[in-house]
Amino acid sequence: MTLAESLRLYVxxxxxxxxxxxxxxQGRLALEGGATALQLRHKEASSRELYEEARxxxxxxxxxxxxxxxxxxxxxxxxxxADGVHLGRSDLPVAPARLLVxxxxxxxxxxxxxxxxxxxxxxxxxxxxxxALFPTKTKEEAVVIGVERFRRVCRAVELPVVAIGGxxxxxxxxxxxxxxxxxxxxxxxxGAEDPAAAARAFRAAMTG
Numbered sequence: 001m002t003l004a005e006s007l008r009l010y011v012x013x014x015x016x017x018x019x020x021x022x023x024x025x026q027g028r029l030a031l032e033g034g035a036t037a038l039q040l041r042h043k044e045a046s047s048r049e050l051y052e053e054a055r056x057x058x059x060x061x062x063x064x065x066x067x068x069x070x071x072x073x074x075x076x077x078x079x080x081x082a083d084g085v086h087l088g089r090s091d092l093p094v095a096p097a098r099l100l101v102x103x104x105x106x107x108x109x110x111x112x113x114x115x116x117x118x119x120x121x122x123x124x125x126x127x128x129x130x131x132a133l134f135p136t137k138t139k140e141e142a143v144v145i146g147v148e149r150f151r152r153v154c155r156a157v158e159l160p161v162v163a164i165g166g167x168x169x170x171x172x173x174x175x176x177x178x179x180x181x182x183x184x185x186x187x188x189x190x191g192a193e194d195p196a197a198a199a200r201a202f203r204a205a206m207t208g
Contacts, residue, residue, distance in 0.1 A: 001036075003106065004160040004181040006067040007127060009202050011035040015042070017137075017187035024056050026190040031064040033199025035189070036182070039086060041071035054080030069108060074100065084108060086129060098124035112145050114156040121157050128157065129184055132165025133175065137187060147178055154179025169198075172205035182206075 013026035021029075027038045040057050042050055054070055058081050061068035069084045070077035074097055077085040084106025087094055094109050101107065108127045109120035117128055130153050132142035142165055154161045160181040167175065167183050175183060185202065192198035 001065075003067075003127060006036050007160055007162050008036045008182040008206060009034060009199060010037040010039065010067075010069075010162055010182055010184040011189050011199065012039045012041055012071075012184060012186040013190050014186045017191035019191060019193070021190070021195075023053060024060065026195060027057060027060055029195035030189050030199050031060065031066055033189070033196035034203040035064075035066060035199050037067035037069060039069045039071050039184070040082075043072075047073075047076065050076050051080055054082060058082060067106070069106065078105075084126070086110070094120055094123035094125050108162075111153060112143060112149070114153055117153045117157045117159075117161075121159055125159065127160040127162060127181075128153070129162045129164045130154075131163060131184075133163050134166030134171070136166035147174060150175070150180075151178040169201040169205040172202060176206065 011030040013023040018026045038061055040054055054076050057068055068082045069086050070082045071086050072091050074085045074092055086108040088110045094107055097107055106126045108129055109125040111117040111120055111128045111130050130150055132144050133150055135144055136142055162182050162184045163175040163180040164184040167185055168188055172183055189195050189198045
């Protein structure tokens with residue numbers, strides 16, 4: 001499976017959105033519904049707690065053949081044997097991170113402008129997470145860029161681009177047409193009463 005294919009449905013479990021389910025349970029249900037990648041994001045956890053959670057996610061993703069990415073924490077990603085790390089604007093920059101990782105390790109970066117996308121590409125990013133496309137309760141401070149600015153970013157780089165931010169299954173076709181290789185979602189899947197069914201709806205939208 002190519003990286004772009006692995007990023008098709010990229011789910012981020014979230015304790016605030018998950019209706020009381022653990023991050024691991026959210027991830028399992030998303031994978032059962034067809035998620036192709038999971039990102040572990042738990043900013044309130046201690047380093048030890050995050051590492052232990054990451055090891056559980058590693059086992060879970062192995063069972064489903066899914067990509068496993070850790071948000072922000074390169075040290076935890078490497079220690080836990082994750083497939084990669086996603087770095088935001090306030091995290092370790094992509095270029096020095098690239099120097100620390102083994103061959104084949106995936107480094108993703110956030111971008112919302114063409115300039116940021118080009119810089120991330122030149123610094124060695126393997127994929128981009130671009131948004132927020134729409135308003136999102138998961139990150140209420142996120143800047144909404146809209147579909148046309150997203151399209152311009154996709155056209156500017158040859159990297160796989162994942163659409164993020166407030167995405168529902170009904171918007172998937174438009175975003176794929178704009179150049180996305182896939183979509184990253186949190187509450188739209190893990191905040192659903194039936195996360196597996198919600199994930200299946202996203203996968204159906206990608207093939208319909």
